[in-house]
Amino acid sequence: MMLLSKPRSHRFLTLLMLALILSSIATPLVTTVLAGTPTPSEVEAVARTLYCPLCVGERLDACEIPLCMDMKKEIAKQLAEGKTPEEIRQYFVAQYGPIVLGEPPKKGFNWLAWIIPFVALLGAGGYVFLRIRQWSRGAPQAETVTSERTAREEETDELLDEYARQVERELSQWE
Amino acid sequence: MSAQNTPQTRTSRTTIIIFVLVLLFIGLLAAGLLMRHKGRPEKGPAPDFTLQLFDGGTIRLSDLRGKVVVVNFWASWCQPCKDEARDLEEVWQKYKDRDVVFIGINWSDTESKARAYLKAYGITYPNGPDLGRRIGQKYRIRGVPETFIIDKQGNVRAAIIRPMSADELIGYIEPLLGE
Numbered sequence: 001m002m003l004l005s006k007p008r009s010h011r012f013l014t015l016l017m018l019a020l021i022l023s024s025i026a027t028p029l030v031t032t033v034l035a036g037t038p039t040p041s042e043v044e045a046v047a048r049t050l051y052c053p054l055c056v057g058e059r060l061d062a063c064e065i066p067l068c069m070d071m072k073k074e075i076a077k078q079l080a081e082g083k084t085p086e087e088i089r090q091y092f093v094a095q096y097g098p099i100v101l102g103e104p105p106k107k108g109f110n111w112l113a114w115i116i117p118f119v120a121l122l123g124a125g126g127y128v129f130l131r132i133r134q135w136s137r138g139a140p141q142a143e144t145v146t147s148e149r150t151a152r153e154e155e156t157d158e159l160l161d162e163y164a165r166q167v168e169r170e171l172s173q174w175e
Numbered sequence: 176m177s178a179q180n181t182p183q184t185r186t187s188r189t190t191i192i193i194f195v196l197v198l199l200f201i202g203l204l205a206a207g208l209l210m211r212h213k214g215r216p217e218k219g220p221a222p223d224f225t226l227q228l229f230d231g232g233t234i235r236l237s238d239l240r241g242k243v244v245v246v247n248f249w250a251s252w253c254q255p256c257k258d259e260a261r262d263l264e265e266v267w268q269k270y271k272d273r274d275v276v277f278i279g280i281n282w283s284d285t286e287s288k289a290r291a292y293l294k295a296y297g298i299t300y301p302n303g304p305d306l307g308r309r310i311g312q313k314y315r316i317r318g319v320p321e322t323f324i325i326d327k328q329g330n331v332r333a334a335i336i337r338p339m340s341a342d343e344l345i346g347y348i349e350p351l352l353g354e
Contacts, residue, residue, distance in 0.1 A: 053283050053308070054283055065252075066252035067250070067252050067283060067284065067285075070252070070284075070285040070288055071285065073285075074285050074287075093307070094306055094307060095285075095304070095306060095307070096283060096307070096308055097307040097308045097309070097312075099308070108207075109203075109206075109207035112203060112204070112207065116200075123196075130189075
């Protein structure tokens, strides 16, 4: 390895020091600038929670029509401005209505879409409850039937035993 | 056990209740669908609205009685809207000093794109965004461009669901000015 002469090594060390100082100043600056630029995944994360206002049930992150592309640019712009995802969502609701949240607006006929699942759940729950109660009431009857059948069988057994004893008695007379 | 409480009676009563509920549900569904497909207003009183304009002011339709009003729904991403943009401005320039008002309603768009569009096509008549798409819902529009011609009494006289030429638009406006 070739050794550097003293003035050259001194210059090299000065440059190295300068580079270190500059990088230590520049790094926070670069980080600050980059912090204001949202990453594609940050934009996607907000877009995933929104829906295209023109398409039927298509999520914004998967939508490629010009309006959706503009909306994604708007998300990036607002994230860069420091808006929270919730603030951005509210902005789009104000612009396009609640359709962008992928849920029907809670008014008029649309209330049915909100009520029916709960009514259906209550109905199904009620039906299951009634069926279970019916079965639980039916169970003792089955038990009674079982016990009746057992008593009948015991009676039959007793009769058969008596018959067998009588046969034995009569046979013993012949012996 | 009385006849009213037999399991068969209970089952048939439950069946009737379920049947009535299903019928009720179907009825509501049908009513909702009929309301939804009522269609856009093509005659009769024009639904009133207040529009916040891009330039900061507001405009209310009901304040414009005595004037012929042309309400045009548009979007910057809509090619047919671009096709008619210059014709609309041309007709506006021709009639703006008479009893005619043009209102542009920017539907399902982003503000920056909408402003750029207005600048690009040199549009000078009042324009504003349909916030929450409430005006579009009132007029039951299904897309853009859609144009409604409203007479001096505030009644819808025509609903045009396609881009229009200047001559066609003049053909709608002229007879209404004479009324």
